[in-house]
Amino acid sequence: MNTRQQSKRIYAWFGRPTSSDRKLRTLQYKGFLIKSERSQTETCIQIGEFVLVEGENADRPFVAQLLDLYEDGAQQKHAIVQWFSHITEVPQNKRKLLKREIPRQEVFFDQVSGYDTDIAVETIIKSVTVIPLHPGETLPIVLNTEQTFYVKQSWDGKCFKPLSPDTFSKLKEANKKRGDSPKFLPKSPLYPLDVICALEEETERVVQSVTKNKDVEMEIESKHSASKSSVSKERHSRRIANGMKTPTARKKLQLNSPTKSPQSKLSGQDVLELLDDCGAASEPSATKRKVKFTGILGSPPKMSCRNDEPKSKFGSAECEQSLSDTIRLSPYIKARDSSKEEKNLHMKEDSICLIGHQKVGSVSPVLTPRSHRKCALRTSARIAEQISLLNILEAEKEEDFLPSSDASYSSSEEEENEVLYTPKRNSKSRRLFSTPKSSRKSSVHTPAKTPKKTPLPTTPKTPRNATPEIPKRSHVAQKPANILEEARLRLHVSAVPESLPCREEEFQDIYNFVESKLIDGTGGCMYISGVPGTGKTATVHEVIRCLQQAAENDELPSFQFIEINGMKLTDPHQAYVQILEFLTGQKVTATHAATLLSKLFCTPGPKRKTTVLMVDELDLLWTRKQNVMYNLFDWPTQKHSKLIILAIANTMDLPERIMMNRVASRLGLTRMSFQPYTYKQLQQIISSRLSNMKAFEEDAIQLVSRKVAALSGDARRCLDICRRATEICEFASQKNTSRVVRMAHITEAIDEMFSSPYINAIRSASLHEQVFLKAILAEFRRAGVEEATLQQVYHQHVALCRIEGMQSPTVSEIMAVCSRLGACRLLLVESSNKYLHMRVRLNISQDDVMYALKDE
Amino acid sequence: MSKRKLKETSSANGECISQVQRILRERFCHHCTTGKLFGIDQQYKHLLELLKRTTLHGESNSALIIGPRGSGKTTLLNHVLKELMEIKQIRENLLKVHLNGLLQTNDKVALKEITRQLHLENVVGDKVFGSFAENLVFLLEALRKGDRTSSCPVLFVLDEFDLFVHHKNQTLLYNLFDISQSAQTPVTVIGLTCRQDVLELLEKRVKSRFSHRQIYLMNSFDFKQYIKIFKEQLSLPAEFPDEAFAQKWNNNIQVFKVLNTFSRKTFKALRAYKLMLALRNVTVHHPLVAVADLLEASKQRSVDSQANIVHGLSVLETCLIIAMKHLNDVYEGEPFNFQMVYNEFQKFIQRKAHCMYNFEKPVVMKAFEHLLQLELVKPVERPTVRAQKEYLLMKLLLDNNQIMDALQAYPNCPTDVKQWATSSLSWL
Secondary structure (H helix, E strand, C coil), X not given: CCHHHXXXXXXXXXXXXXXXXXXXXXXXXXXXXXXXXXXXXXXXXXCCCEEEECCCCCCCCEEEEEEEEEECCCCCEXXXXXXXXXXXXXXXXXXXXXXXXXXXXXXXXXXXXXXXXXXXXXXXXXXXXXXXXXXXXXXXXXXXXXXXXXXXXXXXXXXXXXXXXXXXXXXXXXXXXXXHCCCCCCCCCCHHHHHHHHHHHHHHHHHXXXXXXXXXXXXXXXXXXXXXXXXXXXXXXXXXXXXXXXXXXXXXXXXXXXXXXXXXXXXXXXXXXXXXXXXXXXXXXXXXXXXXXXXXXXXXXXXXXHHHHHHHHHCCCCHHHHHHHHHHHHHHHCCHHHHHHHHXXXXXXXXXXXXXXXXXXXXXXXXXXXXXXXXXXXXXXXXXXXXXXXXHHHHHHHHHCCCCCCHHHHHHHHXXXXXXXXXXXXXXXXXXXXXXXXXXXXXXXXXXXXXXXXXXXXXXXXXXXXXCCCCECCCCCCCCCCHHHHHHHHHCCCCCCCCCCCCHHHHHXXXXXHHHHHHHCCCEEEEEEECCCCCHHHHHHHHHHHHHHHHHCCCCCCEEEEEEEHHHCCCCCHHHHHHHHHHHCCCCCHHHHHHHHHHHHXXXXXXXXXXXXXXXXXXXXXXXXXXXXXXHHHHHHCCCCCEEEEEEECCCCHHHHHXXXXXXXXXXXXXXXXXXXXXXXXXXXXXXXXXXXXXXCHHHHHHHHHHHHHHCXXXXXXXXXXXXXXXXXXXXXXXXXXXXXXXXXXXXXXXXXXXXXXXXXXXCCCHHHHXXXXXXXXXXXXXXXXXXXXXXXXXXXXXXXXXXXXXXXXXXXXXXXXXHHHHCCCEEECCHHHHHHCEEEECXXXXXXXXXXXXX | CHHHHHHHHHHHHHHHHHHHHHHHHHHHHCCCCCCCCCCCHHHHHHHHHHHHHHHHHCCCEEEEEECCCCCCHHHHHHHHHHHHHHCHHHHCCCEEEEEECCCCCCHHHHHXXXXXXXXXXXXXXXXXXXXXXXXXXXXXXXXXXXXXXXXXXXXXXXXXXXXXXXXXXXXXXXXXXXXXXXXXXXXXXXXXXXXXXXXXXXXXXXXXXXXXXXXXXXXXXXXXXXXXHHHHHXXXXXXXXXXXXXXXXXXXXXXXXXXXXXXXXXXXXXXXXXXXXXXXXXXXXXXXXXHHHHHHHHHHHCCCHHHXXXXXXXXXXXXXXXXXXXXXXXXXXXXXXXHHHHHHHHHHHHHCCCCCCCCCHHHHHHHHHHHHHCCCEEECCCCCCXXXXXXXXXXXXXXXXXXXXXXXXXXXXXXXXXXXXXCXXXXX
């Protein structure tokens, strides 16, 4: 499921708040509605049911049981859940504790303490079934594997236990209760209800079109109102509950109301007709109402001016609400012309609604006789409840509301009383549009829909996911035969030592940083710099290894580790793709990955593990707008991200040099720089790798350490030299005499690696090449400029040849000589199309050339 | 009778000679691995050991073979590989990837080529490869999967290594060297380059990952060694069919001891090229290579191409070149334009009106343009539409020495012109 689909779900509370806590400013609810925008269907999920909660990986939603629902002071919907774990959520090393194959449908009753059980309602996808089984039982074969899960054991982060009888019975009960409750009422003979709904929508639409409340505005306003301290909490909550489903819903309605909502299969036309029918049947004044509608349509200015007021007053202008607001407020603003009619209308609607209710009661038994009694009971109970609640709300409202001391207020209050039904009734009627998903679970009325939703036969694995592999070698690799080979193996840079010597301090710093963030469950950035070969990446890997060890031993909360390398990306934006692939396994384009990731890190997610992200070669993630860096460092600052970033680069002042202020500021000041190794440290590194092998003389190790430390402090260089020295040693002592690397071998290796090749190259150059170099020197001295044209050098060359008694070469030969020297980069030459006028420079110092040529 | 016999022997000889030519051409032109290597035993051993360790022990490595052009870098590598391939254990174990900086001009192409040569595209079926990024991830994934002891070692040969350095971010080099320095699939990266400063071109993090093994090919032979090599290169192998002829040929080659005439000048140039020219002269009627042939060949090689062009010019054009030479002398190499050249020419004509025909200005202009086409003169800046042709600044691409030499060899050059060439002064 991608973001687009998710954005189309609308959540609303089901029913009135069951209780409220005034101190905490929370309201408890017993259920909520999910309206899927795409299919125009609604599902009601109540406390005790099992749900799927969207996780990081869209293909693997979490399973949970709803324990509680409430809305907090900021109008955020919250749910308290009991988690169930998939086998994939269990750490790899603990899986073997089970000693059996775990089918996909099996989940574990989760008793891990670390998980946040308070989630946002918006993350709930749909309801599912979780059936408790006794440990011995085998899983029953069920068709819709996606909808049903089984639980046999509980998992507390350390071991698996069979379900306690208490939980077992509770789960069983939850299931039974759910199975009994007729959540989905039959839809076929419910004309009036459909019509009510359609009517509702119609009014919404009309009002919407008239008041010109743009969807965008709505959204903004509803958001805005969420943050506002509520004037009247109840009203606000109600409005938002409605508002949640409005912005896109209305748009869609406007766009395709003539088509249909899939369940009712009623086109707009049908709706209108039905409206008529129903109106005629249930209301004598149906025509009047219609007239009224047109009246509203015909008088936009009136409506809009009226609507301005509620908007300014309450911030959120919800369609239906706005209508009722209009009615409610009409006395203040003296819009008398239509208020009366509107009142009528609402009266009518309410009566329809009531009829609808009755019809629900009367019709449903026909199809579901078993649930008839319950349904009826529930309906009536709900009505009673609503009315009582309404009274409470009314009372509260009166306190909160600005007392207008207008005589007409009391009269409008009565209207309100009725009007207040609307959202609820609305929700009720909407509930009747059972979603195909939920209908499958409980009802036998729509069996045709079940096969449609069953998972398609799994498509053959795409070749893109094929894991490439280098073929295996046909002969086993030889084991090191003697001490030198063994030493060489250990000295290879790739050999991972047991511990990293000489980086204890840095190790501890990084460890503490990550550990504290892990324990706090927060995010953070750290910037690590140092010249190449100083063990930055190795230290971070070591830290991660230790942390993972600790996490396995349950000393720390578990986390996931991701590594990206700027050099291994073809484009900075590919970083998103790689991170997302690590996190969820999805392969998407860079831009899409960026949106998915920012959604992931910026929104609260349940059961989120901390992510440790190592960004190697950070400087290569630089782009002109620096948005990659910005995002990377912005995510850890998000409240829910739980992202720890360890950024590695070579230069210490990288943040100041290449980053914009806003990026550098987000990176923070947690920095660390790895100093180049001193010779003592290098010595220690080599010794620790060799660990008591008598392959090197002490002096030899010291020599190489000192040489490298003086040069660069690059541990890689040091190891390479040692490795080369073992080879030289092996070469030299063919008749295995000593087999110990001595100073001489080291010196030879160092010479081989670091000696400037130029001197040698000049000495081994041909006669004319040497004369040419001499000619260049002579020309430079003559002109006093370190640049000459070929023609000038040629003259010198000819003169030199005459002195030496050689045959002077032709210009073509000189050209050849020049280009050969140029190819070796002893000379820097221009492109040769200038022929004699091409300029020539030395690529090495004149002294070097002199020195090289003197001995000849 | 005798004529017939001669014909027979000549035909037999002809067969021999064509065979000789074939053998020697193969030896000089192809990087055939049959010949011996000279004076690079140490480098050979080093490289051989390096590759052996990679294949047998699964040790990752990286090395550069550096040497001037024609110094035998590729030959060395081919020899080593040939010897390695004779060992069965290695033959079955080694994967080779050859890349050339002139062919794989960017990392994207290079990656595709690597995947192709590793036969990894089979894994993705017939699906055409996706983006560059996918390719890289794919390949890195493939190489990361392996480990030292179980995966087949991969040998990367990067010909014209210096050109890979210019790829964006040096991504390919970084990744190859990084793999060679980490516990992944064992790889050995061998770079071949003629640039001595190649290490300075590497980015510091790439450089740090490179093992700094450099194998230098300098071939700093002295003259005696050179003669030895030369002889060995020219000698016919023992298995040559016509023994008598081989004997004769080889003896003849030995006679080249007197080759000291073979001037030290040619000491160092590309030997193959030289010998090819010499070989061309070996015909049926002239079965053995003589010293003269070699001299002739070397002369042909060292001929000045520009001066050769001067030989084919008309007298008028030669006169213009001489005029330009004088202008160069007077103005010390400053650029000139046609008008100046024409004036100089006019002065000469007026002095020597009796022997030189006075050409019209357009004719002279035409001659000048011909020189321009031959690129004996070159405009200093690009010709624009506005500038008049006569006043376009030019430079002469010939040296005085060249002009004088060319005039010496110029057939039927009027004496006056020759005189004028030596000096522009009128009283001579």
